[in-house]
Amino acid sequence: MAAPLETASDPERLRRVAIEPVTRVEGHGKVTLLLDEANRVRQARFHIVEFRGFEKFVQGRPYWEVPVMVQRLCGICPVSHHLAGGKAVDMLAGATALTPTAEKMRRLLHFGQILQSHALHFFHLSSPDLLFGFDAPVERRSVFAVAAEFPDIAKKGILLRKYGQEVIRVTAGKRVHGSLVVPGGVNKRLSPQERDYLLADIDRTVEWSAEAVAIARRLYEEGRARHNGFAAFPSPLLSLVRDDGALDLYHGGLRARGADGATLFDHEDYATYWELLHEVVKPWSYMKFPFLRALGPDAGWYRVGPLARLWNCDFVPTPRAEAERRALLDFEGGATRAATLAYHWARMIEMLHAAEGIRALLADPDLLQGELVVKGERRYRGVGVIEAPRGTLIHHYRINEDDQIVRCNLIVSTTHNNEAMNEAVRRVAERYLDGRELTEGLLNHIEVAIRAYDPCLSCATHALGQMPLAVELRDATGAAVDRLTRDADGGVRRG
Amino acid sequence: MGGPSGTCVPWREFERRIAFEDVPSAGAFMVFSRGRDMFEVARNFAHFFAHESCGFCTPCRVGTSLLANTMDKLAAGKGSAYDMQRMQTLMRVLLSMSHCGLGHTAAKPVVQTMAAFPDAYERRLKRLDFEPAFDLDAALATARHITGRDDDWAHIVSEEA
Amino acid sequence: MSGRTFTLDGQPVPFTEGETVMEAALAAGVYIPHLCYRPGYGHHGSCKVCTVAIDGHNAASCTTRAREGMAVETATPELADMRRALVEMLFVEGNHTCPACEKSGECELQAVAYHIGMAAPRFDFFFPARDLDASHPDVILDRNRCILCELCVRASRDVDGKNVFAIGGRGIRARLIVNAASGRLGDTDLAKDDAAVRVCPVGAILRKGDAYTKPVGQRTFDLRPIAAVAIEEARRERERRRG
Ligand code: SF4
Ligand code: SF4
Ligand code: FES
Numbered sequence: 001m002a003a004p005l006e007t008a009s010d011p012e013r014l015r016r017v018a019i020e021p022v023t024r025v026e027g028h029g030k031v032t033l034l035l036d037e038a039n040r041v042r043q044a045r046f047h048i049v050e051f052r053g054f055e056k057f058v059q060g061r062p063y064w065e066v067p068v069m070v071q072r073l074c075g076i077c078p079v080s081h082h083l084a085g086g087k088a089v090d091m092l093a094g095a096t097a098l099t100p101t102a103e104k105m106r107r108l109l110h111f112g113q114i115l116q117s118h119a120l121h122f123f124h125l126s127s128p129d130l131l132f133g134f135d136a137p138v139e140r141r142s143v144f145a146v147a148a149e150f151p152d153i154a155k156k157g158i159l160l161r162k163y164g165q166e167v168i169r170v171t172a173g174k175r176v177h178g179s180l181v182v183p184g185g186v187n188k189r190l191s192p193q194e195r196d197y198l199l200a201d202i203d204r205t206v207e208w209s210a211e212a213v214a215i216a217r218r219l220y221e222e223g224r225a226r227h228n229g230f231a232a233f234p235s236p237l238l239s240l241v242r243d244d245g246a247l248d249l250y251h252g253g254l255r256a257r258g259a260d261g262a263t264l265f266d267h268e269d270y271a272t273y274w275e276l277l278h279e280v281v282k283p284w285s286y287m288k289f290p291f292l293r294a295l296g297p298d299a300g301w302y303r304v305g306p307l308a309r310l311w312n313c314d315f316v317p318t319p320r321a322e323a324e325r326r327a328l329l330d331f332e333g334g335a336t337r338a339a340t341l342a343y344h345w346a347r348m349i350e351m352l353h354a355a356e357g358i359r360a361l362l363a364d365p366d367l368l369q370g371e372l373v374v375k376g377e378r379r380y381r382g383v384g385v386i387e388a389p390r391g392t393l394i395h396h397y398r399i400n401e402d403d404q405i406v407r408c409n410l411i412v413s414t415t416h417n418n419e420a421m422n423e424a425v426r427r428v429a430e431r432y433l434d435g436r437e438l439t440e441g442l443l444n445h446i447e448v449a450i451r452a453y454d455p456c457l458s459c460a461t462h463a464l465g466q467m468p469l470a471v472e473l474r475d476a477t478g479a480a481v482d483r484l485t486r487d488a489d490g491g492v493r494r495g
Numbered sequence: 496m497g498g499p500s501g502t503c504v505p506w507r508e509f510e511r512r513i514a515f516e517d518v519p520s521a522g523a524f525m526v527f528s529r530g531r532d533m534f535e536v537a538r539n540f541a542h543f544f545a546h547e548s549c550g551f552c553t554p555c556r557v558g559t560s561l562l563a564n565t566m567d568k569l570a571a572g573k574g575s576a577y578d579m580q581r582m583q584t585l586m587r588v589l590l591s592m593s594h595c596g597l598g599h600t601a602a603k604p605v606v607q608t609m610a611a612f613p614d615a616y617e618r619r620l621k622r623l624d625f626e627p628a629f630d631l632d633a634a635l636a637t638a639r640h641i642t643g644r645d646d647d648w649a650h651i652v653s654e655e656a
Numbered sequence: 657m658s659g660r661t662f663t664l665d666g667q668p669v670p671f672t673e674g675e676t677v678m679e680a681a682l683a684a685g686v687y688i689p690h691l692c693y694r695p696g697y698g699h700h701g702s703c704k705v706c707t708v709a710i711d712g713h714n715a716a717s718c719t720t721r722a723r724e725g726m727a728v729e730t731a732t733p734e735l736a737d738m739r740r741a742l743v744e745m746l747f748v749e750g751n752h753t754c755p756a757c758e759k760s761g762e763c764e765l766q767a768v769a770y771h772i773g774m775a776a777p778r779f780d781f782f783f784p785a786r787d788l789d790a791s792h793p794d795v796i797l798d799r800n801r802c803i804l805c806e807l808c809v810r811a812s813r814d815v816d817g818k819n820v821f822a823i824g825g826r827g828i829r830a831r832l833i834v835n836a837a838s839g840r841l842g843d844t845d846l847a848k849d850d851a852a853v854r855v856c857p858v859g860a861i862l863r864k865g866d867a868y869t870k871p872v873g874q875r876t877f878d879l880r881p882i883a884a885v886a887i888e889e890a891r892r893e894r895e896r897r898r899g
Contacts, residue, residue, distance in 0.1 A: 064867040069756040173872020177755040188871035402790035550830030552702050557745035560828040588741045592704045
């Protein structure tokens with residue numbers, strides 16, 4: 001079992017290494033490594049400043065506005081917030097079961113978002129690294145180099161993402177800041193023309209997604225020893241699963257497994273998620289630290305997202321993605337369960353699932369006809385949970401007599417993975433930090449570890465090798481002994 | 496002459512006459528000694544108009560407050576050449592779009608002191624990121640147009656540049 | 657036909673005695689941007705967006721009677737710039753976040769802003785603290801988006817006969833107030849089908865339950881530009897009056 005992160009007996013005497021993304025965009029992260037006298041990494045702190053003031057911002061607003069409003073607050077996966085907020089708002093509106101049309105339209109939108117997000121992450125942000133290796137010179141690790149050396153892969157990556165965006169545009173009206181969800185349903189169904197438009201490219205989308213899985217798998221297999229071991233650690237896993245245990249990204253009950261794979265809880269109603277998950281606040285971070293109540297704050301941290309979902313569910317309900325999931329699980333006796341870098345492989349399997357899921361939905365006549373909205377008895381508390389591209393996303397609102405939001409709590413995917421990212425960074429630093437010297441190699445490896453979790457940070461939207469970072473090395477007295485900065489153009493300078 | 500919306504006569508023009516044909520007075524005038532900062536006088540008047548605006552029409556309701564806020568920004572030493580340009584725009588909007596005389600003349604103290612006492616404004620811009628590329632005299636073209644003047648005193652000669 | 661005309665940007669526009677420049681222009685199929693004017697709700701003249709130059713002098717076209725032979729200009733660069741400045745002022749005066757607003761696509765302020773080619777406002781935002789009144793079971797009043805056009809005031813008084821709304825306060829602190837001892841909409845006799853509820857050109861008075869039900873792409877100004885919508889609206893009002 002991994003050494004707990006906060007175990008350093010006397011953190012005050014540890015040296016600190018601060019790695020700070022320098023970005024003008026709001027929302028940045030910073031990594032601090034605490035070393036002991038023997039220069040061993042004992043603690044890792046990934047500081048994240050996101051979603052500041054959101055809870056305040058929505059106070060007093062009418063609840064039906066929130067699913068649309070939340071999209072503005074996160075530019076990285078607005079659709080996920082739209083849907084999770086929408087589910088919470090369904091509950092407020094007393095809509096217990098949606099019409100088939102409404103649910104399928106929302107699922108279609110969600111698959112579109114999964115497809116575009118996973119394609120973006122893999123092809124644009126991570127493929128240079130995966131294809132050329134993360135020791136390759138920085139000039140090579142760019143999408144342009146991929147386009148030059150692997151034009152076919154690059155082109156398919158762009159078109160896959162575009163297809164996902166088109167699904168979003170057709171269902172929500174716009175690629176960004178559209179709207180589909182209304183309390184208790186949706187505002188549109190597909191026209192036959194829109195359905196045919198999406199059908200035209202779906203077969204190739206499924207094929208290319210399958211090719212993408214093959215690429216991710218081959219890359220993982222080729223570097224198997226390194227990939228199995230890089231920032232690898234067992235941890236509990238959390239995700240939604242369908243009633244029959246299947247992977248379900250839109251709806252289900254909460255399931256958690258322990259680090260050993262044993263089920264901790266299953267099919268739990270997310271409407272009372274706080275009975276299962278607690279959050280602690282730590283003085284050095286703006287972000288909360290959720291943990292599984294059953295395991296306590298020290299051992300209860302967990303992982304969410306593609307890898308957690310594929311390991312957590314019993315099967316994927318689309319055949320090709322399920323076959324790929326089996327390969328992932330069976331690989332070298334289950335080595336991928338703990339492997340941070342297996343997230344990339346898992347992400348592509350999910351992309352294939354999304355593509356297959358879209359194809360199945362497009363064949364369903366419910367998308368073209370049927371009631372859009374159900375109404376019910378208004379309630380005062382609403383909780384909505386979905387599996388967003390990056391993992392479980394929880395929206396929780398409370399309203400007053402006049403339909404105005406009085407309280408709001410969000411737990412975003414990146415928050416769930418907060419402690420897991422710290423642990424990944426710690427593992428990497430432990431292995432690659434050499435004495436008192438900061439190297440570009442260390443910086444790159446830390447970035448690779450963080451990147452695998454696809455955190456929703458603005459600094460993370462730069463291509464790999466271009467995440468702006470400043471690394472500072474301080475000795476026990478707090479004096480800076482070394483400083484390494486990488487700018488957004490990829491150039492590295494000392495000082 | 497004639498209250499906050501009247502005519503501002505700087506000391507250089509003291510040979511002018513109080514008369515309907517030259518400087519009409521409406522029976523009231525105020526005298527400011529050279530020791531007074533005319534920028535502060537204009538700022539005070541800008542707040543007076545923002546306070547007096549009834550709020551019926553858009554240009555006056557919003558424009559007078561924007562003008563007063565911009566003057567405050569300059570006073571705080573945070574003004575830039577861009578703010579000067581914006582004040583020109585505000586003056587044009589107030590003059591040409593307002594519903595009644597209050598809005599039409601609300602920018603007059605600022606327009607006139609800008610023309611007559613450019614130093615008082617320039618000094619404040621210089622404190623923070625003064626852009627030499629900004630031509631204060633050219634920017635005053637609107638002010639000249641609004642006040643119907645084109646005499647020497649209505650121009651700024653940048654001696655220091 | 658009385659045969660009386662004035663010119664609008666050089667083109668002859670016929671009018672009947674008593675008509676405003678705005679009414680005559682709309683009847684002739686010429687759109688002059690406007691916000692506080694709505695056919696059938698009287699002559700108010702507060703937003704000033706409809707300002708035109710009449711024989712060289714600026715005047716609000718919605719409150720100025722047409723006269724034989726007058727020369728009216730509306731499509732001048734100077735007026736275009738002044739109109740943009742006015743609409744920008746309305747944006748910075750309140751709190752408008754169009755992408756999240758349920759009126760988006762149905763909102764006249766937004767549509768006029770598109771029509772006149774407004775980019776980001778050049779003025780500083782006021783970010784005023786304004787209240788949202790959700791006390792009414794069917795209607796919401798969000799003062800953050802109110803542009804003080806007084807259409808609801810007129811509609812409630814003249815059409816609904818209720819006097820639910822008024823403007824209180826002066827200058828930049830002017831606010832739409834509600835005629836009830838508590839000041840709350842829930843304590844008035846406003847009904848959800850009142851003209852005062854329907855008339856709001858922006859997302860300040862909204863019916864509960866209508867939010868986002870029209871998909872993007874099918875909203876009023878997604879389908880037709882505001883000029884066409886306004887000309888059509890004026891035509892319907894003329895027909896209604898003719899009976
Ligand atoms: S009222 Fe109109 S201008 Fe204001 S936020 Fe809503 S759509 Fe935008
Ligand atoms: S609530 Fe609407 S109709 Fe009433 S004054 Fe405000 S913007 Fe105009
Ligand atoms: S429309 Fe004429 S002043 Fe508002």
